[in-house]
Amino acid sequence: MANSCLRTGSKKEDPKYVDCDVCRLSPICSPVNVGGHTYDFTGKMVNRRHYFKKGEVIFQQGEQAALIYAISAGSLKLITEVKGSSRVIDFRIPGELVDICSLNEGIYNYSAQALEDIYLCEIGKETLNDIASQIPEVQGRLMKVVSQELTNIQTSSMLLHGNVSSEEKIAAFILNLAWRYLNSGYSSTDFKLNMTRNDIADFLGLSKETVIRLFKKLQENHLIQIDGKKVHIPDINNLQYFVGIELI
């Protein structure tokens, strides 16, 4: 029930938490100056680094949305129920927010499931809204967070939508991840695909065989190098040219 920061008694190495200053919520977690005094509301609002096991469901579609999540370490997938089976809507990596949308909604529109062992910071929606409505500085920062998120979602959606060939779709998917890793302070040219080929296929509306074959084709064309879950982008500009959008 209580915060389980660093609950890891496991044999695995300690996770590499993302720095708070790359987290999209950092404006909210920083101290605020009000009438000459500095206040830190973090303790009131934020439950830091709550641990979830690989495969665990963080929240379920339809549940009351009381918390906003930011990923401190690990990654997760967002899924929704479609005609009895589930479909992957998106992925989230360290530093990113999970459901800022729920700020003005009562319930979660999708479920979230851990792709690996993860640590999430949780923010109480109600407390946040209360504080924001009383302190303009916090309101302003929240505004910044939300509009940044709006820009990010729009950029991602622009990138992933409307590609003609499946090869472009997959290239766009990789480029999108590269860009997001960069935004979170990681390498944009070397990263790990934490999701399965099936998840990727499901997300892109392709079959997993097509994903595998087109990964291979992209590799043959020297646009990416892929070895299992590890991706390397030899020349990001080539990839961007192929996708047709300059992000980085």
Added chain:
Amino acid sequence: MANSCLRTGSKKEDPKYVDCDVCRLSPICSPVNVGGHTYDFTGKMVNRRHYFKKGEVIFQQGEQAALIYAISAGSLKLITEVKGSSRVIDFRIPGELVDICSLNEGIYNYSAQALEDIYLCEIGKETLNDIASQIPEVQGRLMKVVSQELTNIQTSSMLLHGNVSSEEKIAAFILNLAWRYLNSGYSSTDFKLNMTRNDIADFLGLSKETVIRLFKKLQENHLIQIDGKKVHIPDINNLQYFVGIELI
């Protein structure tokens, strides 16, 4: 240069302006209560119903983004340059905002072009931000507008992304429009497609022939009725079941 409200001396009938209260910007355009007094900043910020001709470009990708637009009448398409040719990113209908993203960005990420004669309300970004930063009530309302927009974009993107078959993609496109017309106070079951088949194809990453053939197939399956640019949805629940998402 100045506002050209009701410049219509043309032979066409007067456009049916959308009611201000369905406009996504209406919270911003409503009077504000500050310390017991009521202020109306609308005059300061908003240039109402600026007329643009069919085909006219409202703003160009890369330009300084000084204005936010809300559509009062008519519709437009958003396009971006990809490898020398342009690609349709999205459409906007009356009551919707055109580029709220530019709030925290310096330049437009895409161009906007009128699909028919349109009237746009323009809001000065800088003035809006100034007023918002001084008056918490306005800040809060702006927050509402932006997070509503975030939810809308995410819903649309969830709906349109990840469909396996092209038939589902097109059905999702129609359902998305139905939902958006509903949100703007129009009929969700009868509306007009103001864009060409080519625009739709481009937006969905299909060929125009496929769009035409699948419109026909959807009609044969009684999911939609389509006659030129007019669409009728006989049973919205059937369509939603086919797409696999319950929106309305």
Added chain:
DNA sequence: CGCGAGATTGAGTTCTCTCAACTTCTGTGG
């Protein structure tokens, strides 16, 4: 070491695209 999930490969089928011809619609000028 063995099991099971995930990844890969091949073969055949289905879907979607491209190209080209043709029709319909729309707007303009006479």
Added chain:
DNA sequence: CCACAGAAGTTGAGAGAACTCAATCTCGCG
């Protein structure tokens, strides 16, 4: 008001892309 030109929409045929199904391989975990 009509004629015409260009844009948009439609249809058919053949080529190419992506899907499905089934078999096999690999790797991590107990």
